[in-house]
Amino acid sequence: MDDNPPKFDQDQYTECILENSPQDQFVLHTRVTDLDLGGFVGTIRIIPETVPFSISHDGIIRVKSSVDLDRETTASFSFQVEAQENPPSSSKATADVTITLLDENDNSPQFTTSSYEGKVFSNQTVGMQVVKVEAADLDEGPNGEISYSIEFGNERGHFEINENNGDITLINQIDLVDNTILEFALYVTAKDGGAITRSTAAIVNIKAPGESHPQFLRDTYQGQVEEDQEDADILKVLTV
Ligand SMILES: [Ca+2]
Ligand SMILES: [Ca+2]
Ligand SMILES: [Ca+2]
Ligand SMILES: [Ca+2]
Known part of the structure; x- marks a missing residue:
């Protein structure tokens, strides 16, 4: 008779992994127990599904999307895992999961x-x-x-x-x-x-x-400023 609800071995799981960890990398193992004969028979899922992690039927959480593990964008993820017994039972269990990203030196100054x-x-x-x-x-x-x-x-x-x-x-x-x-x-x-x-x-x-001397310019380069490149440079100096 199925009269015991499933249960996770922890109410809360926490783990740290490196940002940019590759897809399918192991993160942590959740275990579901059920005192009924045959143990837990049902499905396990992550809520919400949008987090970059997946969970397998045996309770192992892995990286689903490496590119989303960017510490500079999101430093930690909190979500729930849910174990739902197969029908006709409607018993289910949930636990909280927090995964913190450790920094990698992936940005240049x-x-x-x-x-x-x-x-x-x-x-x-x-x-x-x-x-x-x-x-x-x-x-x-x-x-x-x-x-x-x-x-x-x-x-x-x-x-x-x-x-x-x-x-x-x-x-x-x-x-x-x-x-x-x-x-x-x-x-x-x-x-x-x-x-x-x-x-x-x-x-x-x-x-x-350096010091500029307009008087010097007038005496020496009178009338030639626009024609002579060197003089034009000196004019630029004067307008700085
Ligand atoms: Ca049960
Ligand atoms: Ca990053
Ligand atoms: Ca980083
Ligand atoms: Ca850096």
């Missing part, structure tokens, strides 16, 4: 823009901030911790970057040249702290205009 600009004028002082770069990383813990560095473009050693906050400061004064804009292109990277690190690059253009 992203700069707020792909290129930055800074300027150094004649009032330059050692230690002054020239420009600040900033990147963000969606991952968790070390996987999302960013350190900044100048990879190249700083051969003359004028600049230094704070690896923690992206501040680029002047550490050696620039010898400015009158009527000329000196340009420095720094290739900067933001690197995360994952076991296998990911990094992204950005360009930092720093311009250092």
Whole structure:
């Protein structure tokens, strides 16, 4: 006689798995008992069906959809499992399941823009901030911790970057040249702290205009400005 309801061996199941775990990966095993002769005979399902997990007739929960296991989108899933006895019985049991996703380093740092600009004028002082770069990383813990560095473009050693906050400061004064804009292109990277690190690059253009002398221009290049390319460059300097 079927007079005992089915029962899960736990009211609540919790498990942690890596995000991006592959389809069909084992997650956990629920067990249904029934004191009646023959044990539990019926069907087990997940409610709601939309979660990216499946359950087999023997109570094993597996990954159904790997792409939906993105910790940056959904960090944990809560759902129910239901064991329903075959008709004519209407007895059923339910239990709660919570699956938490552990972080993988699957995002690279992203700069707020792909290129930055800074300027150094004649009032330059050692230690002054020239420009600040900033990147963000969606991952968790070390996987999302960013350190900044100048990879190249700083051969003359004028600049230094704070690896923690992206501040680029002047550490050696620039010898400015009158009527000329000196340009420095720094290739900067933001690197995360994952076991296998990911990094992204950005360009930092720093311009250092020297003093401009309109009087000098008038005396020397009078009447030729529009015809001479070199003079046009100097005119640009003056309008910066
Ligand atoms: Ca039963
Ligand atoms: Ca992810
Ligand atoms: Ca991640
Ligand atoms: Ca990362």
